[in-house]
Amino acid sequence: MGYEVIIVGAGPAGIFTALEAIKREPNKKILLVEAGRRIDKRSCPKEKTNKCVSCKPYCHITTGFSGAGAFSDGKLSLNYEVGGDLPELIGGNLVQEYIDYADKIYLEFGADEKVEGVENPEAVKEIRRKAIEGNLKLVDCPIRHLGTEKAQEIYLKLQNHLLDLGVEIRFDTLAKDLIIENNKITGVLLTDSITKSKDETVKGDCVVVATGRKGADWLKDMCLEHNINHKAGTVDIGVRVELRNEVMEMVNEVLYESKLIGYPGPFKDKVRTFCQNPGGFVSQENYDNNMAIVNGHSYKDKKSNNTNLAILSSHNFEEPFNKPIEYGQKVAELVNMLGNGSILVQRYGDILAGKRTWQKELDRSNVKHTLPDAVAGDLTSAMPYRTMTNIINFIESLDVVVPGFASEETLLYGPEIKFYSNKVVIDENFETNVSGLYCLGDSSGWTRGLMMASAMGVMMGEKLTK
Structure with a gap:
């Protein structure tokens, strides 16, 4: 046939x-x-x-x-x-x-006929001003949320x-x-x-x-x-960040999804926000070989008290290495290993303090994590130094745009990796x-x-x- x-x-x-x-x-x-x-x-x-x-x-x-x-x-x-x-x-x-x-x-x-991010141009200008102050670029992008x-x-x-x-x-x-x-x-x-x-x-x-x-x-x-x-293309390696809606309130209401790009020092790699979910839920995707990858989504009607979004660090490789997909998979395997096959979650303050996060610390946090089976642990023991440095410095820049983003209680889940490299x-x-x-x-x-x-x-x- x-x-x-x-x-x-x-x-x-x-x-x-x-x-x-x-x-x-x-x-x-x-x-x-x-x-x-x-x-x-x-x-x-x-x-x-x-x-x-x-x-x-x-x-x-x-x-x-x-x-x-x-x-x-x-x-x-x-x-x-x-x-x-x-x-x-x-x-x-x-x-x-x-x-x-x-x-x-x-x-x-x-x-839905409603388009997000176009109703308040003056507020968008203010967010852009703060982004410039933090050495970030705000990309204008109307969003239709299904x-x-x-x-x-x-x-x-x-x-x-x-x-x-x-x-x-x-x-x-x-x-x-x-x-x-x-x-x-x-x-x-x-x-x-x-x-x-x-x-x-x-x-x-x-x-x-x-x-x-x-x-x-x-x-x-x-x-x-x-x-x-x-x-070989670019491989994006990063984390899914989760924090209270109150911290993200202005950006959520004005833009729904803020697409911000920066090139933080010392490496000057491209780092960006991706897939922002106001009132959303952190989720897990499984790929071949039992590889667990974190993601996020949001419903039209059911809402949580948190906003989640990805922060992705772009990595480009030159000769003789030409296997970016395999590189991303190895990073994911290491993080999964530390989580015993599950997604790892760590508080931002613990990363800065050089310590792992314990479940009891998550339980008393203002940010109640929305991925029930995430395992508290230490992302920095598995994520590449360059990637983590990019993410930390990018978060500090984001704190200029969204005060409170770099709170000690902000949660980072890993790994989030995009396999289109x-x-x-x-x-x-x-x-x-x-x-x-x-x-x-x-x-x-x-x-x-x-x-x-x-x-x-x-x-x-x-x-x-x-």
């Missing part, structure tokens, strides 16, 4: 590729392959157990229709300056056009819409290998993701790989095995050096986040129907 288009990965990039392609050519034969379940069959046992049970064969938070986006806070960044490097490839103005287009689709499927529960509703509608339009979606199906002959893609080797025992070669005129951060490591293996041009070399049509093979979304290294991946998917769907 042959297909005109095979899409590997049903995250935002894959979803919007299929959506735009089938809209333009209703009879187009499209196969969408997803390693996990339908979105309406995805659930995390931790909601009942309050403890991660390391689901096998995959984590339901990271794998399944809509990828990690289903359980994220569902923030859509509406500015092309936020969300990856795609503007470097095709230009910022063009990317903005497709972000606006993708945003209309989200609205059509039920996204909320974790609403994001699942929207992606369920998108899933069912694609099925109604005739897109074939194979769930619990893993792409094992790419079939390449004479430097041209001819299909994909698939297997059952549960038993790994039912291999099948499926032919396709072209293949779009959009496997998300979860599939970035697999895509890098494919690049090495099939001589697909790629290069393998960058596939593609042309303006997103095609690799292998004819008929396209790469997009976070796994390609060109996007970071829901909206930019969605916009890239729309462009891909359009290109496949010209």
Whole structure:
């Protein structure tokens, strides 16, 4: 059985590729392959157990229709300056056009019409003034907040819409290998993701790989095995910070999400805030080899007393080292080791004092942590010195913008690592050096986040129907 288009990965990039392609050519034969379940069959046992049970064969938070986006806070960044490097490839103005287009689709499927961060320009100016005082840059970025529960509703509608339009979606199906002959893609080797025992070669005129951060490591293996041009990208290593809403009140009300960038001394590496969740909850994602990574989300209706956000330090490597993904994995393994397989949490004051945090100290804190099974400990015993120095100095700068941010009771969870550090070399049509093979979304290294991946998917769907 042959297909005109095979899409590997049903995250935002894959979803919007299929959506735009089938809209333009209703009879187009499209196969969408997803390693996990339908979105309406995805659930995390931790909601009942309050403890991660390391689901096998995959984590339901990271794998399944809509990828990690289903359980994220569902923030859509509406500015092309936020969300990856795609503007470097095709230009910022063009990317903005497709972000606006993708945003209309989200609205059509039920996204909240309210846009955060645009209602109080004078207050934004004051936050920017403080950022400058702290040697930070505030990036203006309107945000459309879906909320974790609403994001699942929207992606369920998108899933069912694609099925109604005739897109074939194979769930619990893993792409094992790419079939390449004479430097041209001819299909994909698939297997059952549960038993790994039912291999099948499926032919396709072209293949779009959009496997998300979860599939970035697999895509890098494919690049090495099939001589697909790629290069080492940036690896972002950091922590998830949690503090009381009262401390973040002004920024939360004015911007909802503050996107701040700095280059603190002595190393002058890029450090940034990412994925801010007012009234949110710290969460855990599991990757291959039982690797636990911290994240955060927020609901539309259910709120906590805390705000959480990531602080990420960017690291770029030169020759002879070219394995940034493996580097990030090793850091995660060390932190997980100290937490006995769980996420570590430490008070900021204890980091400055050179001591670990004890559970009794967490229990008497003003900041009640929202990740129930996080283990109190010592991040500095596992995180690289350069990374921790960057984070500490960045937090001191943030304290100028948000007084109280550098409180002794501010909580730091680790590790938070973004696995999009393998960058596939593609042309303006997103095609690799292998004819008929396209790469997009976070796994390609060109996007970071829901909206930019969605916009890239729309462009891909359009290109496949010209």
